[in-house]
Amino acid sequence: MRSLIIRTLLLCASVVLLVLPAAPALAHDSLKSSSPAKNAVVDGLDQIELEFSAHVSFPVVILHDAAGRRYESGAPRADGPKVVEKVAGPLPSGAYVIAWRIVSSDGHPVEGEIPFTVRSTATGAAPPPPATATPGPSTANAPATGGSAPAASEQGVSAWVWGAPIVLVVILAVLLLLGRRKGAQDAASPDAAAEDD
Incomplete structure (x- = not known):
């Protein structure tokens, strides 16, 4: 016995x-849509919009060009499954990448990249000054650092x-x-x- x-x-x-x-591994949230879309060609961009399959938290969104210059403005805003990030100034023509990271509703971090191209009709558009273009390490890294502890806790x-x-x-x-x-x-x-x- x-x-x-x-x-x-x-x-x-x-x-x-x-x-x-x-x-939990089966329940990771995924990116449903984005504006701009992956490999899209746009004339300009005022803000980035990401929509996920479920409610997400602690979003981090970075917009950079091929040279590594960053163009996001302020912290991203999460509203349920949607994340919005403002863009700093008009973007000069060229290739860009949106790098994103969120904490999934199951508590796991999920990340990805969205490449796209800007073909600006304005001639002589200059990139914004570095202070405006790059929010600095404290703004960009604060949500990511805050996201790691809750991710472990929620997991x-x-x-x-x-x-x-x-x-x-x-x-x-x-x-x-x-x-x-x-x-x-x-x-x-x-x-x-x-x-x-």
Whole structure:
């Protein structure tokens, strides 16, 4: 009987360990659409709009050209599944990349890039001054740093939401089995004593 309980516990623990990492991994949110779209050619850009498959948090959006100059303005704004980032000044013609990172609704960080091209009709458009074009490391990195701790916290909560009920069921099953066994032994003991008398 004891070996059966041990085998049952090992089986349940194995199932829990296999299910917990897999369940959150299947639920990562994905980018549904963006403005500008991937590999699009645009005349200009006032703001970047990203729409995800579910509610996201701690967005980071960086817009840079081939030389690494950055053109985002201020912190991105998240509203449910949508993220909006303002663009600093008119963009000169050239190739650009939007690099984004969000914390998915399941607590995991997700990131990606969207390349696009600007073909400005205005001639002689100069890039904005460096102070305006680059918000600086504190503005750009603050959401990313803030995002790492909540990501771990939300991941822990997500794991406990799935794991706690399973662990409780296993513990209750073991206690019931042990209780029945002890009850059967207690019931058998007085009978045996009565027969001996």
